[in-house]
Amino acid sequence: MNDRYGSDVLAGDWRKAGRPVIPEKAATKDLVIEEVATGFCGAVVRIEKNIVTLEDRFGKLRLFPLGPGFLLDGKPVVLVAPQKAAPAGRGRTASGSFAVENAAARVALPSRIFVEGRHDAELVEKVWGADLRIEGVVVEYLEGVDDLDAIVREFKPGPGRKVGVLVDHLVKGSKESRIADAVAAGPYGTHVLVVGHPYIDIWQAVKPERLGIKVWPTIPRTVEWKKGICASFGWPHDEQADIARAWQRILGQVRTFADLEPALLGRVEELIDFVTAP
Template identity: 65%
Template sequence: MPAVTDRYGADVLSGDWRAPRGGRSREVEAEAGLVVEDVETGWCGAVVRVEKAGGVHVVHLEDRHGRTKGFSLGPGFLLDGSPVTLTAPTAAARAAGEAARAAASRTASGSRAVAGARARVASGSRIFVEGRHDAELVEKVWGDDLRIEGVVVELLEGVDDLAAVIRDFAPGPTRRMGVLVDHLVPGTKESRLVQEARALSRYAPYVKILGHPYVDVWQSVRPQRLGWEAWPVIARGQSWKHGITAALGWPHDTQADIAHAWKRILGTVRTYADLEPTLLASVEELIDFVTAPGEE
C-alpha cells in the first residue's frame, strides 16, 4: 500500500504550542551567589540575601560594580538566558550554603577564619588611630584578626600631641606601638608632627608610624561603593565631610547627620577589597609590626 503524504504537515496544535520562545519559567531557589538578570530593568547581579519587608519577600542582587538593588521575589528573572521564578531558599539550602561558607570562610581582611577560636588576652602592643571612624573601619575589616592576636586599637583624637603619647605609652621590646595617621603627605602639618615623633630615638625601634594620603579615612573606601568613579573635590574652606555628605544627597546640617552618613558609608564596606590599596598596605604592615615576636 503506497504511503500517504500529509500535505498539511504535523498537527500545529500538538505539543506545548503556547510555550514562549525562551521556554517556560522554572522555579529556582534564590541561594546566595546565584547570578540572575531582572527582565524588566536588565539589572544583572548575584543574590546576596533574601528578606521579608512589608509582607513581601525581596531578593537583593549585587552587580559587578558592588551596587545592590532589591527586587520582588518571584517571576521575571533570567538564569543563563532562560526564564526562572525565584523562590525563597529552603532550610536545607540555607544550611548547605552556610556549611560551604564555613568550610572556606575568610575574615573581612582576607585571612582564613579560625573556627571556634577565642580572642587572646590583650597583649602589651597597641595600634593607635586618629579618630573613631578610623577605629570603626579597622574593626570592621581587621577586627577578627586583631582579636586572635590580642591587639587593641586605641584612639589618638588627632596627632597634635603624638610625641607626648609615645612617651606616655613608653613602647619597648614586648610593647610595640603602631600608629595610623590620616592625610600623611609631604608638606602637611601631619607630616611635620610625624617627623618630630620619629625623632624620639629612645623609642624608635618599637614604634612604626604609617599613614594614608586621604583627607579623611572616609576617602579610603573605594568610591565605586557609593556609585562614584572618584570622590568629589570639596572646595577649600568647606567642611570636607559636610561637602561629601551633601554630594551624596544626604542630610548634612548637623553632626548627627554626618555620623549617620559615615554609618551608611561604612555599611558599604564588606571586605578589604572595598578599600584603597594604600590604606590596606599601611594597616597590614602595622599589624605585622605589633605582632612580631618580642625580645625578652
C-alpha cells in the first residue's frame, strides 16, 4: 500500500536535518587557505599524518590539524588529506596541452619567439617550455624593444621563418606600441607578430590569489613598482638580489596556465600559433 505520509520521520540521523553541509577540500600543495580560529592565511606546503603546514606571505609557518575550521575564498570547508593519485592516463603539460611522453625535442624551426624581459622569459619557459621544445620553437630573451626594428631586419623573416614578439606593458599610445606599429608597417611586417600584455610588470600576470591576496596592491607612481610590491608583502627590497628572490617566490606559486591571467595566456598562445603555422 502506498504510504501517503512517507517513511518513518525518525529514521536516519534526524539531528543533521536542515544543517548546511560543509564541503570537503583536499589540502593540495600551494592551496591558499585560512584557519578560522587564528585568522592565519597561508599556502599548504606539506601534509604529515593529520597535520597540515601553512606558509603565509611573510614566510611564517603554522601547523594545524586537518578537519573543519578552515575558509576557502571566504567559505567554510573541511580540510582533508589529498588522496593518492591513481595511475593516470595521458598527462598534461603546464600549459594544459597533452604531454608527449619520452619525446625528444625537435630540431629548432627557423622561426623565433622573442620575449622582452628576463622574468617574462622565465615565466614563458615554465608554463610553455615543454610545448615549445616539442614544436621546435626557440625563445630568445629580448632586453628591450628599442632595437626591435634592427633585430627584425637582421633576422630577415619570411615564409616559414617568422618572428613573434611578446612585449612588456604594450598599451595604446606607449613607446612600445609605436615601435610595434613601425615594425608591422616595415618590409617584414607580414611575417612578424608583435603582441603584449597590459600589465605594469609580468608579476601582475600571476593571479593574486596564488599569493594569498585578492588583488595586486596599487603602488604610487613615485615608488618603483617592484620595490613597492615587495614592501607591501613585507619582503626585503633594498637590493636587486632581493627583487630577484621576490620574483622566484612569485614564480614558485605558478604551477600551470590556470595560475595566470587570461590576458597573458591568449597572447602567448597567439604567438605560438603564428610561428608554427605552415
